[in-house]
Amino acid sequence: MGELIILVPKRKVAGYIGAGSDALANMVNHVASSLTIPGSVPTGDTVDYWNVIRELRIPRGTDKFRGSGSGEQTSTFYPSLDGYVFDNGNQSLTWSAIVAEPGTTANDFANPTTIMNISAKPGEADKWMTLYRSIFLFSISSLPQNISISSAVFSVWGSAKVDSAGIAPDINVYGSNPASTSALVGGDFDSLGATAFCDTPITYAGWDTAGYNDFTLNAAGLAAIVNRGITKFGLRNANYDVAEENDPGNHAPNWTSGTGATLQSYMVEQGGGRRPKLVVTYIDLAGAGATWNEGSNLRSFDENAIERKYIHTDDVDDTPVNGETEFPISSNWSFDHVAAADPHVGYVLESLLDAKGDLYVASADNTPVKLTVGANNEYLVAASGETTGQKWQTIPATDVEVSELSTATYDDVQDYENFFGDRTILTGGAISDNGDGTLTVAAGTAWAKETDSDTAVGKFFDFSADNSVALTDVTTNYIYLDYNGGTPQIVVATSILTHGFKQDHVLVGTSFRDGVISHFHHVDTVGIGRMGRVDMHHREEHAVHRVDGIVTSSVGTRNLSITAGVLYEGISR
Incomplete structure (x- = not known):
């Protein structure tokens, strides 16, 4: 039959608070190392197995207190x-x-x-x-x-x-x-x-x-x-x-x-x-938060049940006492714990800089914050919505101003592009005959409006090849590239008026289908150098165009009189 031994400490017994005899501490050590509890724990384990010292908070040895101090443990x-x-x-x-x-x-x-x-x-x-x-x-x-x-x-x-x-x-x-x-x-x-x-x-x-x-x-x-x-x-x-x-x-x-x-x-x-x-x-937190005096030192178990040691003595004055340098606490309250000036005022710590190009700026509460350097070809702009008040970004066309009168409605490079940009194929878009009544239009790049509107945004975009463009037989087919809300596609109409004036459609070419044979023409990239092409068109068709005047009449023998007039050579007046 087993016996249960219960140790109840008397709180004021000498030795518990570090004064006088350590009789109780010696007694507990003796019990913990010599007695066993039959039938309740493995053979040879002592009262220490029950963590009596920890659970009852009894001093162990001279001026010692046992905490768990076990750190992380694992159970499966x-x-x-x-x-x-x-x-x-x-x-x-x-x-x-x-x-x-x-x-x-x-x-x-x-x-x-x-x-x-x-x-x-x-x-x-x-x-x-x-x-x-x-x-x-x-x-x-x-x-x-x-x-x-x-x-x-x-x-x-x-x-x-x-x-x-x-x-x-x-x-x-x-x-x-x-x-x-x-x-x-x-x-x-x-x-x-x-x-x-x-x-x-x-x-x-x-x-x-x-x-x-x-x-x-x-x-x-x-x-x-x-x-x-x-x-x-x-x-x-x-x-x-x-x-x-x-x-x-x-x-x-x-x-x-x-x-x-x-x-x-x-x-x-x-x-x-x-x-x-x-x-x-x-982590076993038993004993966490317990605090006690050990001689002239203050000890405690932190939230992870790890024993910590602090100075708590009368003669601490900004110097280590008795060799103690761990967590020093001064007792000179009137001098050592008054509010001191921030030693970092007016300085930026070198340790805060960790990358070439980093900047330090003021936040809304006047606290220095780091603004990490941007990527190549990005620019620093003011941004009130950012904590730093600034940010790195590429410059969008909407942020590049053009000369304007007062507060004009349209005032940036994107607006200019929207109104004066010309829909066109830029590269690619070559047409080839599949020999079955259909055509292939190769992939390429283009510029067009997002929608058919004078004020719509103009965009550069790439388009994929279409390997099966269906044509109407025995008819002239007009082949267009449709921006299609951001999903470009090839469309075909038999009337040039169907898509001809739409600002979100770009003419790719024309084709006359005769059964399985297609006779096609790929238009030039007319949006590139359009005015030069117009000038050449006039010069090749008619070198000079008369507008008015330049009327001849006979004057005397073998002489002509020519009135003033207006001519166009190409598009030059």
Whole structure:
């Protein structure tokens, strides 16, 4: 029969507060090192095993106090319950419907087993037959009561994977809330949450079928760990299942009749080293915050139960005392702790500069802040919405002013370009005959208005090749490049008036189709040097054009009289 020994300290016994005899401290040391508690702890362990000294806060040895001081520790837990839950979709449901189903079936004893599955209904387009999720419960009761969890990893050992649908499903860990902690039912299917407990889902390609697949828990996952209770996790597909729940109607997998995708793992029934596990890293906070005097020093346990030492004596005056240099605290309150002038006023610390070109500017509260140097060819501009009041950027055409009268409505380079820019092919756009009644228009670059409006914004853009431009037979076809709201496309009309005056269409060429043969002409890049082309047109057609005057009449013998007049040579008057 075992005996229970309870040590109750008398708070004023000499030795506890560092004065007089240390009899009590010596007595506790003696008890801790010599007595055992039969039947309750492993053979050979002493009263020290119970951490009596820590829990009852009894001094140990001369002027010593024992805290945990253990730093980070790790414990591993295995599921108290695990298994899969799924919905068979009444064998035929839309993706949105099956994701929102309550569930039909559960299994908490199979091993290895399916932990995620998506199956398409054979022969019924965009209908789904099954969707699997899985649940893992951990009973965490062996950790100290007062702990701080710093990290945790949830792991499952993969056993197989199949993706006949080619949809590459990923998987992530979420919360769950089954109706019971001792058995799973089909209705637990909709108990899984949609807030990820790990920041990085495991991809289908990354799923390991011969080792552990690790989910490092984020802040939400760590908060879900219940010490001295049941921690409830679940696994579900992230890129289709959870995405659909968070944004219904937009994340259905690509449906292929009778195909599917599956991830499998070993469950707790496997035993040994392939069981699912939860590894928790924590700090035991027992004793944190305790403070006591040790001789002339002040000691305490910080929030991580690490012992700290402070000076607390009468003769501290800005110099170390008795060799103590750790956390000095002066007792000369009237001198050493008065408000002192900021020694950095008027200075910028060199250590703050860490890159060539960095600038330091004032924030709204007159605090110096760093403005990181911009990229090459960026310029520094005032920006009241920024913390720094300035920012680096490329200069948009809307910010480059032109000469204006007073506050003109249109006053920058972009406005000028919008009104005076000329729609044109810049490069590319060559036409070739496919020999089947269609043409190919090569890729190229162009400039046009965004819409057919005098005030619309003009833009440079690239366009892709069109390898099958359809033509109307036995007709002249007018081929245009349509800006199309930012998705350029080739369009064809049989009337030049259809697109001829539209400012968001650029003429590429004309073609007369005769069966499978097309007779085409690719227009010049007329927007480039347009006035020079107009001048050449006039000069080549008629070297000189008479406007008026220059009337001849006879004057005397063999003489002519010529009146004044106006001529155009090219476009020169």
